[in-house]
Amino acid sequence: MGIRFSVWALEAWAVLAKDLQSEFRTWYALNALLMFAVTTLTMVSFSIGQFAVNSAVLAALFWVVLFFSAMSGLARAFIREEESGTIQALRLAADPNVVFIGKLAFNLVLLALLELVVVPLFVAFMGMGVANVGLFFAVLLVGSLGLVGASTIIAAIIAKARAKGALFTVLSFPVLLPLLVTAIRGTKLALEGSALADGMPELRLLASYLVVMVTASLLLFPYVWNE
């Protein structure tokens, strides 16, 4: 069992390393993610930056920017394999769950890079003050993991469709709605300076969402991948 897990981990690492190597040579997904994030952030900042915005609106805007930026880039991990025709070689060579975990890790790296840009820019452009930094980053971490978990399996499902971009957002929205509502609530608490204990219900809900989503994805993915 231990040996099998370490073999899986090594193979998933190979998928992640290959995707990162490809990405940093082509900037295929990162360009889309960053351009969308910066454009949206600039538009939001110009349209409402001069008004005094309360913490609930700031938290909502923050997650809306993250959600739509993620939607513009996270689907590409599978779409790229499908469009370039490499998906067949990958299906012949790799265990489905290894591919899923590798792609999940790749999307997580992409989202982390996106957040490295978006969080400071959002704080600077929107004047977002974070009163409880620990709770803010805890919500951001668990929320991002859930966002990546859900969007990776949806990306695999829509990769063969024609209207991929539109379908990805439309399918993702209802699946991600509970996560977004909870993450917005948790972020609002962090902005207002609530204690970590006050944010625990939101963190527990986000963690449960993550576990359910990743478990369901691992069970579902082999069928999506082999169909």
Added chain:
Amino acid sequence: MLSLELRDLTKRYNRRRVFQGLNARMQGGESMVVTGPNGSGKSTLLRLVCGLVRPTGGQVVVTVGDRALSPIEARDHLGLVAPDLALYGELSGLENLRFFARVRGLRVAEEDLQGLLRQVGLEGRDDDMVAAYSSGMRQRLKYAFALLHRPSLLALDEPGTNLDDAGRAMMAQVIARQKAAGGMLVLATNDPQEVSFGDQVLRLGP
């Protein structure tokens, strides 16, 4: 020893019937050529054998000894060269092989990967990006990809596509080695020269 059996195999795409009720059986050391007009389902049959598409009816059964393998297990024993199979253009030939070796869980020495590239005639081009390869070089790299894990069953769809004379000689050598090693070979082709590589011929279509 690996064996392959097609049991009453049927494939339809929506309402269009590609083929129906195919039966065939092969064992190690045997080779089969699939011929037929365009659209008769030659490539589809090879994709079915490799588990890349599901049959509408019937079964593709790959067995080792008495044990039938699942489609995912069977892939460890199959190698495919096909026109619509692509490798990563933004990686070099060597990086492609290194990645596929790792993802298959194989520990292949760097010299062996380079040796494989030499075997298919890509020596000196190891570090060039595949996007910069000619179509013939990409076809050669597909052979290296298919041979990487020393498969017992080699499925070759239009195997001479884009290959020059030297490339065709390499292809003939790969086929001869596969037969000599007691492996199985399934070729989909209409090229009379390639048809001669098969012990049995399965003709599809009208």
